[in-house]
Amino acid sequence: MAKATSSAEQKTKKESFTFFEDVYEVVRQIPKGRVTSYGAIAKFLGTKLSARMVGWAMSAAPQQTKKVPAHRVVNRNGMLTGKHHFATPTSMEELLLKEKIKVKDETIIELEKYFWDPSMELSL
DNA sequence: CTCCTGACTCAGC
DNA sequence: GGCTGAGCCAGGA
Numbered sequence: 001m002a003k004a005t006s007s008a009e010q011k012t013k014k015e016s017f018t019f020f021e022d023v024y025e026v027v028r029q030i031p032k033g034r035v036t037s038y039g040a041i042a043k044f045l046g047t048k049l050s051a052r053m054v055g056w057a058m059s060a061a062p063q064q065t066k067k068v069p070a071h072r073v074v075n076r077n078g079m080l081t082g083k084h085h086f087a088t089p090t091s092m093e094e095l096l097l098k099e100k101i102k103v104k105d106e107t108i109i110e111l112e113k114y115f116w117d118p119s120m121e122l123s124l
Numbered sequence: 125c126t127c128c129t130g131a132c133t134c135a136g137c
Numbered sequence: 138g139g140c141t142g143a144g145c146c147a148g149g150a
Contacts, residue, residue, distance in 0.1 A: 019146085038132055042145090048133090050145035055131035055145095075132060082131030 019045065023057040024064055026118045030072045033099045034116035037076045038072060051076075060087055071095040073097040078111030 005121040022045050030036055038051040038058075047053055054073075059082075062067035071092040075081045083106060093103045102109035 004135055042132080047145075048148095051132035052130060052144095053132090053146050070131080076134095080131090083127080085131055109126095 001006070015092075018059060018092060019047070019053065020057045023054050024061060024068045025062075025067065025069050026122070027070065027073055029065065029122065030066075030069060030116050033101060033114065034073055035072045035096070035101060035111070035114045036080070036116045036118060039076050040119065042115050044122070051115070055082060058082060069095075072099070072116075074108060074111075075090070078108035080106045080108070100124075 005084065022039055026041050027036070029037050038054040039048065042051040042054045043098060045054075055075075058068070060072045060075060061070045070082065071080075071086070073082070080092050080096075080103065083089050086092045093106070096103045101114050108114060
């Protein structure tokens, strides 16, 4: 999908943050009660080899003007690896539980059931 | 400017 | 079957 920031994406300053916006945008499009992995987003953005960048971009998510449901983003195993980066280490789990997502021991149960692949959903 | 680290993932042992 | 190493890009010290 084309980004609406095409005009604001000019190289006036830096084009690096483009990657960040893409990540946030995808994450924002995650339906309620669904989750995705860094690798899925990374692959969707074409940086499949750098899933770290996705998670790293998430660390800057709260810095963004627009809120990003980073709690819906987990690692490939469904583990809430980034819960410690939230306001509280339990906020992520609680948010997921509110989404009717089963979380046990910092890990999402039946991840494939809640899994939401951007390259699949947004591609269709 | 160089080195290290990081919310990941895969391959190898 | 669990641990380690390497690859990825970007930013901070």
